Amino acid sequence: MALFDKIEVTPRDAATSAAIDGALSIRRVSKVYDPDGAGVVAVQDCSVEIAPGEFVAIVGPSGCGKSTLLNVLAGFDTLTAGEILLDGNPLASVSRPPQPGPDRVVVFQHGALFPWKTVLENIMYGPLRQKTMTNAAAEEKALDLLRRCGGLDTVASSYPAQLSSGMQRRVEIIRALMNEPKVLLLDEPFRAMDSVSKATMHRHLLEMYSLCRKTIVFITHDLEEAIYLADTVIVMTTRPGTVKKVLKISLPRPRLPQMMSSHEYLEIKRQVAEGVHEEAKKAFERGEREHA
Amino acid sequence: MRSSSAFVRWRKGLNWRGAVAVASFILLWQLLVRFKVPGFETIPTLSDVFSTFWTKYMLSAKYWKAWAVSFERVGYGFVISQVLGIPIGLLLGTRQMFHDVMFSVIEILRPIPPLAWVPISILFWPTNEMSIVFITFIGAFFIIVINVHDGVRSIKKEHLWLARSLGASPWRIFQRIIIPSVIPSIAVGMTLGIAVTWNVVIAAEMIASDTGLGRLTWEGYVSNTPAVVILGMISIGLAGYLSTKLVDYAEKKMMPWRKA
Numbered sequence: 001m002a003l004f005d006k007i008e009v010t011p012r013d014a015a016t017s018a019a020i021d022g023a024l025s026i027r028r029v030s031k032v033y034d035p036d037g038a039g040v041v042a043v044q045d046c047s048v049e050i051a052p053g054e055f056v057a058i059v060g061p062s063g064c065g066k067s068t069l070l071n072v073l074a075g076f077d078t079l080t081a082g083e084i085l086l087d088g089n090p091l092a093s094v095s096r097p098p099q100p101g102p103d104r105v106v107v108f109q110h111g112a113l114f115p116w117k118t119v120l121e122n123i124m125y126g127p128l129r130q131k132t133m134t135n136a137a138a139e140e141k142a143l144d145l146l147r148r149c150g151g152l153d154t155v156a157s158s159y160p161a162q163l164s165s166g167m168q169r170r171v172e173i174i175r176a177l178m179n180e181p182k183v184l185l186l187d188e189p190f191r192a193m194d195s196v197s198k199a200t201m202h203r204h205l206l207e208m209y210s211l212c213r214k215t216i217v218f219i220t221h222d223l224e225e226a227i228y229l230a231d232t233v234i235v236m237t238t239r240p241g242t243v244k245k246v247l248k249i250s251l252p253r254p255r256l257p258q259m260m261s262s263h264e265y266l267e268i269k270r271q272v273a274e275g276v277h278e279e280a281k282k283a284f285e286r287g288e289r290e291h292a
Numbered sequence: 293m294r295s296s297s298a299f300v301r302w303r304k305g306l307n308w309r310g311a312v313a314v315a316s317f318i319l320l321w322q323l324l325v326r327f328k329v330p331g332f333e334t335i336p337t338l339s340d341v342f343s344t345f346w347t348k349y350m351l352s353a354k355y356w357k358a359w360a361v362s363f364e365r366v367g368y369g370f371v372i373s374q375v376l377g378i379p380i381g382l383l384l385g386t387r388q389m390f391h392d393v394m395f396s397v398i399e400i401l402r403p404i405p406p407l408a409w410v411p412i413s414i415l416f417w418p419t420n421e422m423s424i425v426f427i428t429f430i431g432a433f434f435i436i437v438i439n440v441h442d443g444v445r446s447i448k449k450e451h452l453w454l455a456r457s458l459g460a461s462p463w464r465i466f467q468r469i470i471i472p473s474v475i476p477s478i479a480v481g482m483t484l485g486i487a488v489t490w491n492v493v494i495a496a497e498m499i500a501s502d503t504g505l506g507r508l509t510w511e512g513y514v515s516n517t518p519a520v521v522i523l524g525m526i527s528i529g530l531a532g533y534l535s536t537k538l539v540d541y542a543e544k545k546m547m548p549w550r551k552a
Contacts (some may be wrong), residue, residue: 074453074457076453100456100457102457102458102459104457105454105457106450106453106457108450108454112448112450112451112453114451114472115549116473116475116548116549117549118549125458126458129455129460129464130459159549179458
């Protein structure tokens with residue numbers, strides 16, 4: 001709770017960790033999967049402008065191309081039209097082979113901590129591989145991040161399998177933050193969690209976000225989570241995925257759980273819900289059922 | 293009071309149902325033989341086996357030599373199968389070219405039972421010892437290859453993606469992501485492999501050798517001393533059990549993250 005107090009007295013723009021870069025510009029991006037001639041359009045003509053340090057949630061029915069978009073952003077997949085710029089520099093385009101990098105780190109839906117490494121080794125992995133830090137410096141920074149993110153330094157020498165799934169996910173976010181990424185990409189990281197753990201994770205994520213303000217692209221199909229966490233909620237249409245609606249969330253920060261029953265929150269929810277339900281219905285009618 | 297609590301813990305840890313089952317089995321065996329139930333006329337009792345061991349084998353160099361020889365064959369066959377099988381499995385999983393060339397060959401050779409290799413290996417290898425080690429090797433080789441290959445194919449793509457994101461070179465990814473990911477599959481291959489190795493070495497010794505625990509058992513049959521047959525069988529069981537324990541220990545050392 002001490003962290004909450006700290007957030008309240010820190011004005012957003014005066015925060016020392018305020019993002020100075022991490023502007024993402026997604027311009028008319030399309031992605032067609034064409035494994036055997038029958039072109040499946042996963043993403044179509046999708047354009048989004050994301051400001052440095054902005055928390056953007058992308059909401060849409062399953063199979064709407066959210067994850068495809070994220071994989072293209074991360075450099076795991078190619079795109080078939082359009083381009084993506086990061087701080088004005090080309091990141092992905094048709095002519096560019098996909099290139100992942102430590103400036104855009106993903107936290108995956110099912111988790112991807114290396115099970116054979118301890119928590120500390122997992123977190124130190126990035127800087128050591130990139131040779132941006134010495135072993136001692138990396139260890140110090142890792143322990144510091146762990147300590148600041150809810151006292152996780154006590155589990156530094158544990159293996160991931162010894163942690164709860166919520167702790168694992170937090171460690172994973174810390175591992176990403178360790179690389180000072182410009183953009184943090186979260187692919188439905190809390191999907192498999194019950195509502196209580198989810199609420200706890202939201203609190204931790206918001207704390208981390210206030211500690212080091214990075215641009216966040218957060219993929220989810222949970223509308224309430226999106227509104228509660230994000231500055232901007234982008235609603236995507238069902239396949240072919242494209243931007244249906246962009247909503248600025250004016251709820252003040254720090255976000256607190258009681259806001260979820262505020263008039264403002266409910267009004268935003270009503271507006272977004274219309275769009276999402278329409279798309280979900282379309283997706284359902286097309287027989288594109290939820291698949292895990 | 294420490295000793296009494298240790299005693300209580302020992303009593304709790306003791307699987308008394310298992311002990312009763314073993315005792316009942318021995319008693320039943322003794323009774324079936326003693327009352328000459330049809331089929332059991334020529335079977336020795338456990339006490340016969342034990343007295344044979346006590347009077348003739350316990351201090352016999354030949355008996356312990358049989359242990360050593362069989363262990364040596366299993367050891368060579370097993371170690372060579374791992375040393376060759378693990379890299380081949382890794383190559384099959386990571387190099388498409390290697391996979392295309394080798395996989396069909398491996399899939400054709402794999403179903404041939406190790407014992408079907410006995411005649412050709414006796415013809416091929418200059419010494420009997422080499423052919424037995426070779427047959428033992430065959431027993432564990434394909435198992436480890438298939439397990440490692442499968443292990444590489446089931447590596448989480450997120451791990452590979454993430455390692456690339458965080459700046460790992462392809463060689464580093466191989467060393468630090470692919471190898472540790474495959475270790476659990478190697479462990480499975482080793483567990484299955486060591487069991488097969490003992491199966492194979494015993495059969496091979498009966499066919500093609502004049503030493504080893506398999507030969508000892510067979511000689512017991514040929515010389516019409518059934519107590520020796522049973523002694524051989526019990527020895528093989530113990531030897532297999534010991535090797536499994538060794539492999540289990542090695543596996544635990546290989547995967548410290550699994551101890552939780």
